[in-house]
Amino acid sequence: MSSPDHSILDLPFDVQPDPDEFVRAAMDWHFGPETGSPFWLRRAETLDFDPRTDIRTHADLARFPDVTGELRHVRAQDLVPRGYGARPDVVGVFESGGTTGAPKRVVLTRDWLDRMVAWSNANLDAHGFPRGADWLGLVPTGPHIVGEFFRRSADTHGTRGFTIDLDPRWVKKLIAAGRGADAGAYAEHLLEQAEFVLTTQDIGVLTITPSVLERLAGREDLVELVNKKVKAIRWGGTQLDPDSRHLYRTEIFPDIAFCGNYGSTMILGFAGERPGLADEDPCVFDPLSPYVTFSVVDPATREPVAYGERGQVVVSHVSKTFLLPNNLERDLATRLPSLGGPGDAVADIAPVATFENETVIEGVY
Amino acid sequence: MAVADLLGPGRPERPGAQRGPRAEPAPQAQSQSQSQPQPQPQAQTQSPHLDALGAQGAFRARKRATVTDVCGAPVAELSLVPSLFVDRTVKALHRARPMDADQRIAAIGRAAELFATADVAGQSVAAYEHTVSRVGGVPLSVVRATTQNIRARLGRVYDSLTQARPAGTAEHWSSPLTRTGRAVWTRRGETFAVLAAGNHPGTHSLWPEALALGYRVAVRPSRREPFTPYRLINALREAGFGDDRIAFLPTDHAEADTLLRAADRSLVYGGEDVVRKYGGNPDVLLQGPGRSKILVTADTDWRPYLDTITASVAGHGGTGCVNTTTVLVEGDPAPLAEALADRLAALPVLPPEDDRAVLPVQNAATAHALEAHLLTQAAGTRAWLGGDGVAADLGDGSAVLTPAVHQLDRADAPQAGVELPFPCVWVAPWNRADGIAPLRGSLVVTALTTDEQLLDELIAEPTIGNVHAGDHPTYWMGPGLPHDGYLAEFLMRSKTVIRD
Numbered sequence: 001m002s003s004p005d006h007s008i009l010d011l012p013f014d015v016q017p018d019p020d021e022f023v024r025a026a027m028d029w030h031f032g033p034e035t036g037s038p039f040w041l042r043r044a045e046t047l048d049f050d051p052r053t054d055i056r057t058h059a060d061l062a063r064f065p066d067v068t069g070e071l072r073h074v075r076a077q078d079l080v081p082r083g084y085g086a087r088p089d090v091v092g093v094f095e096s097g098g099t100t101g102a103p104k105r106v107v108l109t110r111d112w113l114d115r116m117v118a119w120s121n122a123n124l125d126a127h128g129f130p131r132g133a134d135w136l137g138l139v140p141t142g143p144h145i146v147g148e149f150f151r152r153s154a155d156t157h158g159t160r161g162f163t164i165d166l167d168p169r170w171v172k173k174l175i176a177a178g179r180g181a182d183a184g185a186y187a188e189h190l191l192e193q194a195e196f197v198l199t200t201q202d203i204g205v206l207t208i209t210p211s212v213l214e215r216l217a218g219r220e221d222l223v224e225l226v227n228k229k230v231k232a233i234r235w236g237g238t239q240l241d242p243d244s245r246h247l248y249r250t251e252i253f254p255d256i257a258f259c260g261n262y263g264s265t266m267i268l269g270f271a272g273e274r275p276g277l278a279d280e281d282p283c284v285f286d287p288l289s290p291y292v293t294f295s296v297v298d299p300a301t302r303e304p305v306a307y308g309e310r311g312q313v314v315v316s317h318v319s320k321t322f323l324l325p326n327n328l329e330r331d332l333a334t335r336l337p338s339l340g341g342p343g344d345a346v347a348d349i350a351p352v353a354t355f356e357n358e359t360v361i362e363g364v365y
Numbered sequence: 366m367a368v369a370d371l372l373g374p375g376r377p378e379r380p381g382a383q384r385g386p387r388a389e390p391a392p393q394a395q396s397q398s399q400s401q402p403q404p405q406p407q408a409q410t411q412s413p414h415l416d417a418l419g420a421q422g423a424f425r426a427r428k429r430a431t432v433t434d435v436c437g438a439p440v441a442e443l444s445l446v447p448s449l450f451v452d453r454t455v456k457a458l459h460r461a462r463p464m465d466a467d468q469r470i471a472a473i474g475r476a477a478e479l480f481a482t483a484d485v486a487g488q489s490v491a492a493y494e495h496t497v498s499r500v501g502g503v504p505l506s507v508v509r510a511t512t513q514n515i516r517a518r519l520g521r522v523y524d525s526l527t528q529a530r531p532a533g534t535a536e537h538w539s540s541p542l543t544r545t546g547r548a549v550w551t552r553r554g555e556t557f558a559v560l561a562a563g564n565h566p567g568t569h570s571l572w573p574e575a576l577a578l579g580y581r582v583a584v585r586p587s588r589r590e591p592f593t594p595y596r597l598i599n600a601l602r603e604a605g606f607g608d609d610r611i612a613f614l615p616t617d618h619a620e621a622d623t624l625l626r627a628a629d630r631s632l633v634y635g636g637e638d639v640v641r642k643y644g645g646n647p648d649v650l651l652q653g654p655g656r657s658k659i660l661v662t663a664d665t666d667w668r669p670y671l672d673t674i675t676a677s678v679a680g681h682g683g684t685g686c687v688n689t690t691t692v693l694v695e696g697d698p699a700p701l702a703e704a705l706a707d708r709l710a711a712l713p714v715l716p717p718e719d720d721r722a723v724l725p726v727q728n729a730a731t732a733h734a735l736e737a738h739l740l741t742q743a744a745g746t747r748a749w750l751g752g753d754g755v756a757a758d759l760g761d762g763s764a765v766l767t768p769a770v771h772q773l774d775r776a777d778a779p780q781a782g783v784e785l786p787f788p789c790v791w792v793a794p795w796n797r798a799d800g801i802a803p804l805r806g807s808l809v810v811t812a813l814t815t816d817e818q819l820l821d822e823l824i825a826e827p828t829i830g831n832v833h834a835g836d837h838p839t840y841w842m843g844p845g846l847p848h849d850g851y852l853a854e855f856l857m858r859s860k861t862v863i864r865d
Contacts, residue, residue, distance in 0.1 A: 180622065218452050242427040244449040251421075252453075 006035070006083070009320040010111070013119035019290040019342045020057040023318060027051040030323045035083030039074050040323060043067060058290060058342040061316055064325040068266060071096075071104035071324075079107045081321070094145035096265040097168050106265055108145060112321040113152055116269040119288045120149075121157040126275035128257040129232040133204025135161045136197050138190055138212050139237065140168050145265050146237065150207055158205055164193045166209065168237070187215040191222065198225050206230045209237040214244065217252050227253060236261030236270060239331070239349045245283060260285070262349055266327050267292045267317045274345065282347035286339050291319045293343030296335035299328070299352075304344075310334050313346055412439045415595050417446045418602070418613035420457030424450065428617070430588055434499040435717065435726045435763035443591055443615050448623040451583075454612050455627035458556045458581035461609035466537075468605065469577055470523045475604035476573075476597070477519035481512050486599040493596055497566055498717040501590040502726035502763070505718050507682050511567045515597070518570040521844055522577045529851035531859055538862045546863035553858050554629025554648075556581050560621055561594055562634035562652070563587025564684045564786055569594050572632060574852050576601065576611060583612040585624055587634075591615060625649060630856060650855045654784050655686025655808035657839040660795065660823075662814035663695040668704070670813055670836055675708040677811060677838040679768060682725040683788030687809050687840040687848075691781045693795035699747075702772045702792040706749035709768035709788060714757045716765075724765050725787050732756035732764035735785060739769060742783050746791075747772040755787065776803035801826055808849060809839040 008017045008025045030036045031044050031051045044051060049063055071079075076093045089110035095103035125131070135154035141147030141163060154161025174183040190212055197203060206226060208216070213235055216222050226233075233248075233256055240260060249258050262285040263270025269292065271285035287294055296311040297304050305311035313333050316325040333346035412431065416423040426444035434440050446454075463469065479485055485493070494512060498505040518525070534550040535542045543549065557580040562568040564587075576582050586594045598613045614624060625631045625643070633643055634652045643649040659674055661667045667674065677689035694701050715722040727735070736756040743752070751769025758764045766787030773780055773793035780791050781803060795803065801822050804810050808830040810823055824832050830849045833841060842848060 184626075214449050214452070217449060218456070220456075241447050244447040246427070247447075247449055247453070 006320065013115045013288060014122070016341060017290065022290050023058050023061065024056060026318045026320070026323065027055045029083060029320060030081060032083070035081055037081045037323075038078040039070075042078075043070075058293070061318065061325040066326045066328060068104060068324065068327040071106065071266075072102045074105070076105050076107055079105070079322070080109070083320075084109065092145075092148060093143075094148065094265055095143040097140075097144070097172070103143070104266065106145070106268055106322065108148065108268060109321040112268060112319055113148070115291075115319075116288065117149065117152045117156055120153060120270070120272055123272035123275065124153075124157055124232070124234070124259065127232070127259040127273070129157065129234075129259070130204055131157060133158045133231065134202050135205040135207060136164070136194060136201070136203045137161060137207040138164045138166055138194055138209065139207055140166045142167070144168070145268065146263060146270075149263075149269065153207075154205075162197045162201060162203070164190055164197070166190060166212070168209075184215070187212055191216055191219065195222060195225075198222070198229065203229055204231045205234065206232070207234045207236075210235055210240040210244070211238060213240075213248070217248070223252060227255065230256055232257040232259065234259050234261065236263050239351060240283070241350075242283065242348060246279060249279060262331075262346065264315060264329060266324055266329075267315050268319075268322055271346070274339070282334060282336075283349075284336055284345050284347040285349070286345050287315075287343065289338060289341030289343050292317055293341075294333075294346050296333055296344055296346060297328075302328075305335050307335050307337060310348075312352065313349070316343075412441050415441050415443045415591055415615070417444045417450065417615055418595075418598055418608070418611075419446070419450060419454045420461075420609040420612060422608055426450075430615070430617075432500060432588065432591060433728070435502045435728055436761045437728055438762075440496060440500055441592075443586075443588060445615050445617050446620070447616075448620045451614055451616060451620050451623045452627050454614060455556055455558070455583055455624065457609045458583060458612060459629075461581055461607065463555075463579035463581065463610070464605070466577075466579065469579065472601065472605035473519050473522050473573055473577055476600040476606075477516045479600040479603055480519075480597055481516035483600075485596050485603065488596065493592060495718055496592050497590060498722075500592065501563060501566070502717050503565060503590075503684065504682050504722040504724065505720060506722065508566060510681075511565070514567055515570045518844065519573055522574060525845040526574060526577055526853055528845035529847070529853035530857075534859050535862075538864075543862040543864055546861065548859040549862045550857050551860050552579055553856060554580070556583065556628040556630075557856065558582075558624045558628035558631040559584045560624070560631065560633040560635070561586050563589030563591075565681065566590070566593040567681070567685070568634065568652075569597055571848065571852055573597070573601070575630075575632075575856055576606065578853065578856055580630075580856065581610045581612075583614050583624060583628060585614050585616055585621055588615070632852070632855075650852070652686070652849060654782075655688070656690050656782055656784050656806055657687050657809040657811075658804055658807045659689050659692045659811045659839065660804060660814065660819075661692065661694045661701070662795075662812075662816055662819065664815045665813045667694070667701050667813060671704055671708065673811070673836050673838050674701075674705060677840060678705070678790045679709060679712060679723065679788035680838055680840050682723065683768070684725050684786045685840060686784075687842070688788070689790055689811070689839045690784045691791045691793060691803075693776055693793050693799075693803060695795050695797075698772055698792045698794050702747075702749045702770055705790065705792065706768075706770040709770060710750055712768060712788075714759075714765045714767060716759055716761075716763070724767060726759070726763050726765050727786075729756065729758055729762050729764040732758075732766055735766065735787070739783075739785060739789060742780055743769070743771050746774075746778075746780060749792075751789070755789070782806070801829075804829060809833060811835075811837060811839050 006029050030040050080088050091108045091113050135158045137150040139146050139150050151161050171183050260273040261270040271287040274284040274286050293316045295314045299312040313329045313331045315327050330352050332350050334348050336345040336347050338345045416425045426446050428445045429442045431439045432441045432443050494508045497508045530550050534548040538549045557575040559572045584594045601611050631649045640653045712723050717726040733756045736754050749770040755767045755769050756764040757767050768788035773791050776793045776795045776799045805828045810829050811833040
């Protein structure tokens with residue numbers, strides 16, 4: 001590689017780079033000895049190809065192995081590309097939810113956070129979210145990246161962000177232990193805190209997870225309060241089934257803009273709901289391509305399914321700050337054409353089903 | 366269809382980023398079933414929909430399950446509602462006021478007639494009965510008889526409840542008896558949920574008692590046979606119960622817990638798994654395994670009772686919790702087992718919708734799984750019938766479950782508690798030393814004996830639901846008599862009222 005021109009990696013969110021040119025620049029950045037991260041430079045030694053010469057197109061990214069699991073053990077500092085210099089503007093180190101064992105770690109830098117939030121703010125505008133509102137977030141903070149995105153979104157799209165902390169790992173533990181009632185009590189505890197903010201502050205935007213939103217919807221007084229004050233609800237973190245989404249949009253919060261996110265720590269952000277979907281449309285998410293791209297595959301063959309078919313979601317992140325191609329997520333989705341740029345749009349996200357075994361249960365019912 | 370739009374060559378239009386209130390009503394969330402014609406199964410190539418019936422009318426969910434007949438052919442699309450819908454519906458039921466008692470009883474009576482005689486939700490009685498038979502695999506004659514049983518039982522629901530009411534209580538606090546102090550019979554809650562069974566349409570004759578008592582009721586149907594509650598609930602709505610007083614809430618497994626949490630009291634049908642899950646919950650009434658039994662002591666010759674014993678095993682298709690699982694015989698059980706096997710072997714192998722059918726039918730895969738389970742369980746026992754299999758394939762993807770008779774070598778053999786949804790009976794020796802221990806945990810015991818002390822013990826035994834002494838099949842039920850205790854015992858309490 002002769003000219004290490006990486007400026008194509010620094011474009012604003014609304015300027016589309018040529019995807020293949022972009023990938024070549026990113027390979028040069030991540031695998032150049034002066035610019036790459038210690039993690040990837042080390043990892044490159046065991047690859048059976050040279051990313052800088054062999055990865056020429058976005059499609060070539062499929063050659064990378066899925067190294068997501070290695071992010072459980074790697075030193076966070078080793079994930080930062082050397083090209084950022086001695087004092088990179090790191091916003092923080094964040095961790096995955098920890099559904100499957102030890103958490104995976106990622107490093108969030110300022111440039112990427114700003115690009116992601118600018119893009120997402122434009123998406124919220126398209127959904128009719130009012131600018132300058134005060135936001136309330138019932139979202140995980142702590143090691144979870146969503147809390148950082150919440151604050152940054154509230155600060156830039158809105159005016160101020162109020163947060164109620166939510167520990168998703170504890171909730172998962174409770175549910176796994178069959179302590180559903182305790183998980184319910186925890187949700188009530190969150191709502192109790194949220195109520196104080198909602199009653200006393202001018203909350204215009206509510207960011208919330210589907211399960212807590214469902215609890216909130218069970219409280220008529222809170223529904224009334226939200227309908228009185230809140231102009232827009234942004235949901236994310238877990239899936240929202242299409243029937244509940246329909247009920248929220250038509251029956252429970254008919255006058256409130258309603259927008260979903262499909263996020264993952266491993267893509268350092270989220271995909272936004274496509275604006276303007278009709279009630280009968282599936283809930284479609286578009287990522288910030290070509291930085292974040294989705295494909296929808298048959299989990300057995302890893303081959304893409306046809307458009308309109310369901311498969312398992314594979315996510316890739318390629319930016320100046322981070323490289324993680326081919327991460328098989330635990331979600332199923334319908335594959336749809338993207339609005340432009342490489343990769344797919346995804347719709348009707350649902351967790352990968354676990355199958356009950358077919359043993360005979362005695363009895364007559 | 367919506368997906369197809371998004372797949373088109375052109376990118377979807379953006380009808381406007383601003384989302385105000387939606388002017389159009391939800392696609393299918395309209396009012397009463399009466400005004401919403403349901404497609405006739407015969408006339409349609411597509412399966413008809415069984416919509417959820419919530420507090421604001423019918424709701425066609427995006428998430429649906431296909432209900433199939435015993436051959437695996439699709440028969441209907443059943444809407445499966447999310448927790449959010451369940452919770453909101455039960456809250457609406459809770460807010461609704463019950464109708465006056467007299468109105469309730471009258472409406473249930475009208476609903477019983479509609480159920481048994483009229484087109485309900487666009488379906489005739491005959492079409493309904495045929496569907497239940499094809500889907501549930503219950504012999505058509507049994508379904509028809511059950512239609513009449515439901516009609517009769519609901520028609521006299523008030524009389525039955527009166528029998529369940531403690532004699533010392535007044536019906537209403539306005540009774541002059543409360544002037545000097547009297548107990549009044551009152552509800553323990555306002556909402557009642559049912560996780561219904563799909564084995565037999567007759568199970569749906571019980572929960573309307575809660576409606577009669579003023580509860581607002583939500584029924585989660587079995588995905589195996591949702592047609593009976595769908596028809597009954599439509600009939601009840603047509604007869605005057607408002608959408609916010611009786612609901613039909615089909616859900617996936619996870620949402621069933623939401624229903625139980627949301628309702629004040631619940632009735633749950635199921636096997637051991639359900640007993641384990643909800644056994645400790647005082648707000649849940651379990652209808653678990655029946656394990657009904659017949660006991661024949663040495664002082665009684667079983668031969669004159671062979672009809673009754675055979676009917677107890679195989680009556681109503683042998684799919685009920687009141688069908689006999691085990692026959693205990695004082696002395697050598699072999700002659701009885703042999704005679705019973707002879708009788709049961711004569712039952713014809715026919716598709717369920719045949720007028721002469723008497724045996725249950727299931728999807729062939731399910732039937733063979735049940736067969737495999739039986740053969741494993743029966744290892745080491747003496748097979749009189751069905752020892753080489755009980756799944757008789759009809760060649761169309763379904764199989765008749767034919768009777769099985771196995772002889773056990775002792776009364777407390779583990780097989781004696783194995784209850785399967787077809788005529789499957791275990792015959793075991795019993796002696797005085799065994800006492801009533803092997804008869805514990807039975808929904809019904811028919812005792813063929815002259816031993817009154819033994820009867821006394823059986824009737825006193827808390828884990829035996831009902832005792833039939835003499836020539837009465839285990840499935841016998843009389844109007845106004847408890848099935849597993851009175852449901853009303855679980856739904857009502859007595860409360861002192863005294864007033865000036």
